[in-house]
Amino acid sequence: MSKLTLGPVQFHWSAAQRRDFYARMADESPISCAYLGEVVCSKRLPWFENDLTLIAERLQRAGKQVVFSTPALITTDREVSMIASICQAAELIEVNDLACISLLNGKEFVSGPLVNVFNEGTLDVLIGMGAVRINAPIELSAPAIATLASKSRVEIEVFAFGRQPLAISQRCYHARSRDLHKDNCQFVCGEDVDGMEVAQLNGRPILTINGTQTLSYGHVTLLNELAELQASEVTHFRLSPHALDMVEIATIYHAVLDGTFDAEEGLAKLQEIAAPIPFINGYLHGHAGMEWLTNFAN
């Protein structure tokens, strides 16, 4: 059976919220692997990095694999030295900016969902450089994922729950929304535990802002697609942390994966937790990412 992973926390949660969150995920959730670390803004890391070792130990004691995630964008020298020290210390690293590969000294790595692996040629190059697990980019359709998985000698992971990362910038939109600059941002992103809603002028929500990152408004929800993806040899499904009952969400995904209940029942239970935020799954069916499709040919 495919495994469930817990993606890195994308939002600027407080140290205390992170500690509580991981304690519960370690003790109560059916995830097999957790990604720790900061992927969006390196300015956030000092707020919680002292806890990471203890959090990692607790997860490992509970039998979970721990992977350290690195930022989507590496630019400053300070970021380079910070990431270099993470790469040296951690057993397994998730790369989200290709530049990070140069800091690994040949160590094995996980290629994160923010790395463009659209085809088997790139897949082979990354495996040659040491990738042991490759995340499909969020834009890929089910047939494209199946093609990659069929040509892959390594594990393939798919982003299966949560707001979908759509873009990364050097500009901080959270700061901009308060007429601040990134250098003096006052960490206003911390006020929105699941990101800041962006609506169309007609009032309909469309996107979510999380500092320099832009995400979908809806939650990607692939319960209907788990069986097909599992049959295509997708080995891991990623659940992205939100300020929701993530233990329950992981339990629902696990139950649908092992057949305890069907996707429809899982969706009904998930709806109770995630409403009023809508579900989306368009990319997987070759449609606009923001769409939600329930009638599709298998």
Place this chain on the structure above:
Amino acid sequence: MTRYLELVCPAGNPVALRVAVDAGADSVYCGFRDCTNARNYPGLNFDRQELRAGIAYAHARGCRVFVAVNTFPRAGKIGSWHRAIDDAAACGADAVIVADLGLLDYTMRQHPQLRRHLSVQAAAASALSIRFYMEKFDVSRVVLPRVLAVHEVSNLIGQTGVEAEVFGFGSLGTMVEGRCFLSSYMTGRSPSSDGVCAPAECVSYREEAGGLVSCLSDVMINCFGSDEPAAYPTPCKGRFLVRGRPRYIFEEPIGLNVIPLLSALKASGVTALKIEGRQRGRNYVATVVSAFRGILDALADGRAPTGTPDVLRTVAEGQRETFGAYAKGWR
């Protein structure tokens, strides 16, 4: 006269190529008529014969031709992208502009003599990243993302010794290029895979009580009052409600223009200046290329340029300009 900066100009089709060459381009860049390049719009681009003829025209006038094969090949359909590289080489292109790792690898193995320029779609924005592409794929030049300040451009060139091409004029994205999925989130088609951002067939405008509404698919991107010029509904230039207040949360509809920064860019070690706009018409190409030719020639002669020619303002996106990330405080 020594060259101040190499002027790299857009050639969206064979006519634009000739216009750009005649107006004084040092190099032009173009793509094939399919999803192998990041400007896959109807009526644009080249078939193989047109490329061969275009290269002959440019080479006869001392102008180089770069072929952009800068989208990310689709799984299971990689052959079209390999053919694009093979054909660019066979047609005599001076370089290919590539972003995808697998395609860089293919190009290096199959055509080691063909210069590889790293596309802005690869978004190599750090010394570490640039060295990665130089060492692994022997790229000769890097097109730097439009997210760097001038002093950062200078540091990157100093640290890596890379031959750098930077954007000087035209449309300006605010997201890291090659990794922005806003367009496909709304329309199903993206720059990465399809070579299109905000495709025209998904764009609509309608008059409402509040003004002129612009939409991308069903998403309302903006609403313009009678006193505002309407802009194309690119997601990152849209006006949205944030904390209940309408604002351009990402960027305003505005074009990039670095004319006042040219001497600073030259001093920072930049080799080439790129004009964006393969999707624009021959008038844009003629206007922008001749204006920049004049300015670069003046600078090469030791004369200071006299500011931005008015004619450029008429073709800038939103008829307004910015230094973008080159200036401090943009972030």
